[in-house]
Amino acid sequence: MVAPVTGDEATLARLMRAAQAGDRRAYTALLEEVARWLRRYFRRRIAPERIDDLVQDVLVSLHTKRATYDPARAFFPWLAAIARYRWLDHLRADYRGRTSELREDSAAEDSDEDVVIARVSLDRLFEKLPPTQAEVIELVRIEGCSIAEASERTGQSQSLVKVNIHRGLKKLSALVEKAN
């Protein structure tokens, strides 16, 4: 019987080590907790209807790359690096559909782990971008605005919006492990 899991660093690192050793129960408990953590992690950084897809992609990546977790190191920075990598994949994906307005996820509750999330958060990545690039990425790739709408709202020409999205995503790719 696996004890109820709390999503703290030590517990998840222990579960991950057990999962690498083939402990199925520990792995199930880990994946459940990671899925919850990821939903909070991606909150407001991806359209709400896309969160499940993204979380599932990260879980599959975690599974296929679970050998890359070094048991001597902390768990959350490893998970966050994989989460950021997959999140950027989703931002790069052609995304033209309009999304509903981003909203607070009422199911998510704040906890002590917010400190951890803050340290490895996606906001830290955006802080490294010039405001002009961060603004258009948020509008077009996260909120689902068209290029024309983003151009109108930011005052940037449409071609500049495209260039700034391209440059911003390229820069984010190089920063996945940084911005701690």
Next chain:
Amino acid sequence: MNTPDMRSLIDELAEDSAPVLPMRKGRGLGQALAAFVVTVAVVLVLLGVRAGLMEGEFSAFFVVTNLLLLLLGIACTLAVVAMASPRVGAEHDGPRWAMVMAAVIPVAGVVALAGHAGPVPYHWDEPLCVLFGLIAAVIAGSVQFRWLKHGAPVSPERAGLLLGTGAGALGTVAYGLSCPFNSVIHLGLWHAAPVIVAALVGRFVLARFLRW
């Protein structure tokens, strides 16, 4: 609360929870070191050791070149092995400084070439250093490529660049033990070229195979 879809995915993944061997840094570095030793052995067996190496008959620039390239190779190898296990907070800045230092080699070669009075000394087999350096780089870098391929590099372009640079540097050092030339012009041009070529191949070709 996890949705039914999520629940189902978690169950499927857990079903496949076979034990895995964690990719510890020490194991990766051990493999990279073994590959370098094999590279040196292959070079010495097939091409032989350069005349006078054991007797200390080589130029100071020969020593500087190979030490700088070795340093570059080590710095890149450390970064490549670490990049297979990503984590937010990792810097991998060592290779940058090693690259700046190693840039002294081609700069010295170009300066020496520009300042050379009279016809530039040239031997027909000098360009072969590029070829042999690259072949040695393939041997030295193949293990690192495999390590990265199994790993989860989150900056494939950078990982490819460092893989190519490091393999090129280590391959050139290994081949350097056999190369008979001592001049600044030769070492600065023909021993820097394989590193640059390997770096470009790593950045623009190998990086594509490192995406996951």
